[in-house]
Amino acid sequence: MTPAEFDFIAQYLKQKSGLVLTPDKQYLLDSRLTPVARRFNLPDLTALILKLRSGGDETVSKAVVEAMTTNESFFFRDKTPFEQFERMMLPALMKARAGQKRLRIWCAAASTGQEPYSLAMILKDKALSAQGWAVEIVGTDLSTEVLARATDGLYSQFEVQRGLPIQMLVKHFEKEGEQWRIKPDIRNAVKYRQANLLEPFRGHLTYDVIYCRNVLIYFDQPAKKDILERMAKLLAHDGYLVLGAAETVIGLTTAFAPVEGARGIYAKTAAASSLQAAI
Numbered sequence: 001m002t003p004a005e006f007d008f009i010a011q012y013l014k015q016k017s018g019l020v021l022t023p024d025k026q027y028l029l030d031s032r033l034t035p036v037a038r039r040f041n042l043p044d045l046t047a048l049i050l051k052l053r054s055g056g057d058e059t060v061s062k063a064v065v066e067a068m069t070t071n072e073s074f075f076f077r078d079k080t081p082f083e084q085f086e087r088m089m090l091p092a093l094m095k096a097r098a099g100q101k102r103l104r105i106w107c108a109a110a111s112t113g114q115e116p117y118s119l120a121m122i123l124k125d126k127a128l129s130a131q132g133w134a135v136e137i138v139g140t141d142l143s144t145e146v147l148a149r150a151t152d153g154l155y156s157q158f159e160v161q162r163g164l165p166i167q168m169l170v171k172h173f174e175k176e177g178e179q180w181r182i183k184p185d186i187r188n189a190v191k192y193r194q195a196n197l198l199e200p201f202r203g204h205l206t207y208d209v210i211y212c213r214n215v216l217i218y219f220d221q222p223a224k225k226d227i228l229e230r231m232a233k234l235l236a237h238d239g240y241l242v243l244g245a246a247e248t249v250i251g252l253t254t255a256f257a258p259v260e261g262a263r264g265i266y267a268k269t270a271a272a273s274s275l276q277a278a279i
């Protein structure tokens, strides 16, 4: 790949998905886009890039952007954000919302569904709906491919062995051949839809908790700031933002501040109410 081709594709991906690709990651382009070129009967990456440059073919563009996303996820990833949900966020929100008995949660980079389903399993085990609570979990992602997998709710033995306690597996999944399918009550607790975090957040109501984990790491500082500040507008005044272990709001925005003693969890600050950006 020539330097000009690299520059074009790096710029293209940044504009479409926010992904920042440095020259040392060229191997990723080769390994992930060569199969895409083959799928569209193109001889090599030069031909694929030419196709993108000529514009007009949405299917090729979508395949390229989706192939470059990293979709790694697993149940109860990093444990703490789920323990904190159960022990700290949920009790505080249930107390604050005791009147309306309604909670809304958004997993903003839901990938193949392990994150929203981990939350749905916690909520199911707490029997919230039996106590009259209405809890909505919305899972969005840029990639329709991962959302199709999330919707299907079918996981390999390897995937259910990563982070999922055995009693949760037995309780909330059914064996299907060599794989495991999540039970309908957990599956139906999550509503999925495609959404690009770079674009205006359409069709959302206010959330009590936003999980935005392990996606901002791929973006540059202005994109991170913009996304976080638009999220602040969608979060209830006493809601929580949950980021990945390697992510922070510090140095990006004053709209959020870390919740003391709860790593990776952020609350809105007074500065959030004076934000000018549109949602």
Ligand SMILES: C[S@@+](CC[C@H](N)C(=O)[O-])C[C@H]1O[C@@H](n2cnc3c(N)ncnc32)[C@H](O)[C@@H]1O
Pocket: 016, 017, 018, 069, 070, 071, 072, 073, 074, 077, 108, 109, 110, 111, 112, 115, 140, 141, 142, 143, 146, 195, 196, 197, 198, 212, 213, 214, 215, 244
């Ligand atoms: C590494 S996964 C994180 C999954 C889950 N949140 C977790 O922590 O396990 C990152 C996800 O972000 C999605 N993603 C990447 N760029 C995006 C964008 N601009 N808008 C929405 N989702 C995006 C990818 O498709 C991928 O599924």
